[in-house]
Amino acid sequence: MSGTLTGLEAMRLQGFPFGSLDKEKLRRLGVSDSLLRDLAGNSFASGPFVAVVISVLLHAHLIFKDCGPVQDTAADDGCDDEGLLSLLC
DSSP states (O other), X not given: OOSSOOHHHHHHHTTOOOTTOOHHHHHHTTOOHHHHHHHXXXXXXXXXXXXXXXXXXXXXXXXXXXXXXXXXXXXXXXXXXXXXXXXXX
């Protein structure tokens, strides 16, 4: 057994559904194992990113729990920096 991932294994780790693909069909299309590894290395794992965003949204109330009530201190033109910062806490 080799210590290097195959192209299909690397793509599966990135979340691509390659369970139904035939290796022979990929070979006929000219898709090599090294190309699949390269593509997997350049891909964006959206599943873990979505999990982090959901976690942040679910726990945002814990981050801002010590903040006081939001007060509207913005100027009439809406360009007051202190008013914008008060929205965070």
